[in-house]
Amino acid sequence: MGKISISPQSWIFPRPAVIVGANVDDKPNLMTVSAFGYANVEPLTISVAIRHQRYTLQGIRQNMTFSVNIPSVDLLSEVEYCGRVSGSKVDKVEECKFKVFYGKLKSAPLIEQCPVNLECSVAHILNLGSHSFVIGKVDETHISDNCLTDGKPDVIKIKPFVSTGTPGRRYQSLGEFLIQQPAKK
Numbered sequence: 383m384g385k386i387s388i389s390p391q392s393w394i395f396p397r398p399a400v401i402v403g404a405n406v407d408d409k410p411n412l413m414t415v416s417a418f419g420y421a422n423v424e425p426l427t428i429s430v431a432i433r434h435q436r437y438t439l440q441g442i443r444q445n446m447t448f449s450v451n452i453p454s455v456d457l458l459s460e461v462e463y464c465g466r467v468s469g470s471k472v473d474k475v476e477e478c479k480f481k482v483f484y485g486k487l488k489s490a491p492l493i494e495q496c497p498v499n500l501e502c503s504v505a506h507i508l509n510l511g512s513h514s515f516v517i518g519k520v521d522e523t524h525i526s527d528n529c530l531t532d533g534k535p536d537v538i539k540i541k542p543f544v545s546t547g548t549p550g551r552r553y554q555s556l557g558e559f560l561i562q563q564p565a566k567k
Contacts, residue, residue, distance in 0.1 A: 402430055402448055426520040434514055501520070
């Protein structure tokens with residue numbers, strides 16, 4: 383198998399497709415992000431990379447809180463819409479018919495239709511060039527009760543999906559289990 387060299391690219395897979403929420407001027411706004419990941423375990427922190435000019439970033443800076451909502455495959459068209467349209471021009475909550483709720487932070491809009499929601503307080507915002515790298519401490523996690531098996535989150539019931547990027551915007555659901563280890567007792 384041969385290899386070719388190409389310019390640096392963001393072809394790291396999988397990239398979870400999530401919806402980041404923030405209140406902008408006391409109004410919930412949402413955007414799709416695929417540059418998302420865990421940053422630390424104790425305390426639990428996550429990271430999202432957001433272009434500087436994005437409307438949602440304005441709300442994150444205003445409140446120093448945000449949410450990360452893990453959508454199921456049932457919300458694919460809403461995820462696509464939230465990634466294409468700016469909240470400065472339309473009310474995405476209304477357009478997508480999302481039911482928004484607030485948890486303990488009171489200023490991080492959470493989407494009821496998403497099976498998993500993370501409420502985050504901003505720990506750091508770093509300017510990395512084209513993007514702001516937002517690191518958030520997870521203050522609370524919410525999960526739909528129908529996505530649990532034996533009291534634990536079940537990825538099959540959550541039905542998350544990933545962004546596979548080029549060519550064009552592409553999304554893919556998770557595939558089959560390759561190995562399943564027995565649960566620790």
